[in-house]
Amino acid sequence: MELRIPKTRNNDRLLEIVLYTWAVLVLIVVMYPLFFIVIASFSDPSAVGSGQVWLYPKGFTLDGYKELFKHSNIWLGYRNTIVYTAVGTAIGLAVNLSAAYALSRKDLVGRRFLSLFFIFTMFFNGGLVPTFLTIRDFHLYDTFWVMVLPFSVAVFDIIVARTFFQTGIPPELWEAAQVDGCGNLRFYVQMVLPLSKAIISVLALWFAVGQWNSYFNALIYLHNPDLYPLQLVLREILVTNQMQNALGTGEAAQIALRLANLLRYSVIIVATLPIMCLYPFVQKHFNKGVMIGAVKS
Amino acid sequence: MTNSSSSGNLQRNMARIGRNWGLYLLLLPAVTLLLCFVYKPMYGIIIAFKDFKPALGIMGSPWAGLKYFEKFFNSYQFSITIRNTVYISLYSFATFPIPILFAIGVNQLRANRFKRVFQTVTYMPHFISTIVVVGILMILLSPGNGLIGSLYRLFGAEAPNLLGSAGMFSSLYVWSDVWQHAGWDSIIYIAALSSVDPSLYEAATVDGASRWQKIRFIDIPMLIPTAITLLILRVGGMLGVGFEKAYLLQNNLNISGSEVLSTYVYKIGLLSSQYSFSAAINLFNTLINFVLLIAVNQISRKYSEHSLW
Known part of the structure; x- marks a missing residue:
């Protein structure tokens, strides 16, 4: 039942060409910087510096990756980040999912006020210095806990999870459980959570990625380098260039400069790899999470 | 009339709160964290109107007005x-x-x-992460040995220092x-x-x-x-x-x-x-x-x- 007139069909063909050209260009713009870092990490730094590396590695070398092993602070940072991510994600899930479930219940007295209590913090806060002073008053400055506990409430995530519970857990279920003498806590743990694997995995991933990538709290609240997460170590290597500043001149300095350059590529790869490996498997869930959030608006 | 119905409401609400105490327990951790680390600092905003000295504390520091x-x-x-x-x-x-x-x-x-x-x-x-994105920008855009430097050299030109330019x-x-x-x-x-x-x-x-x-x-x-x-x-x-x-x-x-x-x-x-x-x-x-x-x-x-x- 094709009723299109030829002119429209030509226009559609043109649209198709423009569309796919655009899509391919976007793919190149997004991928190439990342691809370049990968090939540069396997190349001779002088070939990279003189512009000979464009599409594949030149002067193949693994020196950048060998260099990684000489920097114990990278591995310490790695370990710290893994611990912060694991503990931070566990705390974040526990705190936010339970709050979200309570707020999703229509029979919660004071629901409006409590929702406002949460949402207000999205738009207004004490600011940097008062928050800093508070953390110090609680003796959390420069401790492990400051990285995982004080800022674990994520109101946006609570809203998304609340919407999920409202649409995904039928109120009849709670009524039936109540008749059987089941309390709120048992219902939450034994019924709600097992039915909410989709939202749990979405929030877990949001938390894990956020923890892995964040550096702000570490910059503000940590002083002891032994507690530094990977991102702060990366900052020293990639941004403040502490390696290069320490160098002198001469042949030894040349070699050191070469290695410092290589290290910048390889450290990017090693620090980003875990998330990139995880990402394709969880992308589906991420989409779902945003869709759940979209239902609200 | 209104009085008795509102007290009836109150009673009903109290009964519902009592029945749903578990829900308030579920809210407790998030509410406590927000009170301690978001709402308490809001009180600390007062120091913007004071000459805050850590030794004197927020209350003890003298007012400074605007x-x-x-x-x-x-x-x-x-x-x-x-x-x-x-x-x-x-x-x-x-x-x-x-x-x-x-x-x-x-x-x-x-x-x-x-x-x-x-x-x-x-x-x-x-x-x-933001740090890696900035690191990549620095690698690509450094005028000396970055990608942009090589690109400009292909055409025999000197690359601009985008990273050190206020306008860029x-x-x-x-x-x-x-x-x-x-x-x-x-x-x-x-x-x-x-x-x-x-x-x-x-x-x-x-x-x-x-x-x-x-x-x-x-x-x-x-x-x-x-x-x-x-x-x-x-x-x-x-x-x-x-x-x-x-x-x-x-x-x-x-x-x-x-x-x-x-x-x-x-x-x-x-x-x-x-x-x-x-x-x-x-x-x-x-x-x-x-x-x-x-x-x-x-x-x-x-x-x-x-x-x-």
Whole structure:
């Protein structure tokens, strides 16, 4: 039942060409910087510096990756980040999912006020210095806990999870459980959570990625380098260039400069790899999470 | 009459609270954390109006009135930080339609396999940390041995130092954001488009509508409610140029174009320990954002029936 007139069909063909050209260009713009870092990490730094590396590695070398092993602070940072991510994600899930479930219940007295209590913090806060002073008053400055506990409430995530519970857990279920003498806590743990694997995995991933990538709290609240997460170590290597500043001149300095350059590529790869490996498997869930959030608006 | 019914209400509510004590227990951790680490610091905002000395505490420090606000308004940094913050915010605000166009484009891709690859690839940069993105920018854009240096040398020219230019800072900041987040930000619009009733498109086809006309008259109107909600939220964060990337991209050469309110608050407050001064600048920033959010929400409610509350 094709009723299109030829002119429209030509226009559609043109649209198709423009569309796919655009899509391919976007793919190149997004991928190439990342691809370049990968090939540069396997190349001779002088070939990279003189512009000979464009599409594949030149002067193949693994020196950048060998260099990684000489920097114990990278591995310490790695370990710290893994611990912060694991503990931070566990705390974040526990705190936010339970709050979200309570707020999703229509029979919660004071629901409006409590929702406002949460949402207000999205738009207004004490600011940097008062928050800093508070953390110090609680003796959390420069401790492990400051990285995982004080800022674990994520109101946006609570809203998304609340919407999920409202649409995904039928109120009849709670009524039936109540008749059987089941309390709120048992219902939450034994019924709600097992039915909410989709939202749990979405929030877990949001938390894990956020923890892995964040550096702000570490910059503000940590002083002891032994507690530094990977991102702060990366900052020293990639941004403040502490390696290069320490160098002198001469042949030894040349070699050191070469290695410092290589290290910048390889450290990017090693620090980003875990998330990139995880990402394709969880992308589906991420989409779902945003869709759940979209239902609200 | 009203009295007895309201006391009946109260009783009913008390009974419901008692029955649902478990729910309040579930709320307890989040509420406690917010009280301690978000609401308690709000009380600490008072130091913006005091000469805060850590030894004297918040209560014990002498009042300073609006001294620190005047100090900021009269300072040389005031016009620079405000100008940079507003300029970068407006610039990045102007890129707001990009994810919408992105979603419309993705929605038109017919080859399913290609579409999936396209989405996977364009969402990916969202998961890279700010530090790594800035590191990549520095590697690519360093005029000496970066990619841009090689590119200019191909044509026998000297590469400009984009990283050390005050004028280029805003473009670096905004376009690296677009690179990193445009794909991801489009998801919510793609979700909105996927909820369009297919019979709408079928009817349009029968009426002889071209694909372009379907985009114009079906897709775009579908996206407007979502776009307005996100627009309001965006205006609320108007003067909130993110600290994380601005601070990392800052250097002595570009500082006149890269000092924004958030980085200035950090330097004054934590690096040079002028607590009250920093808190005053911070409060000024927060208040403007808050007022903007409420104003835009009111305007939107009046003219379009879309609002956050």
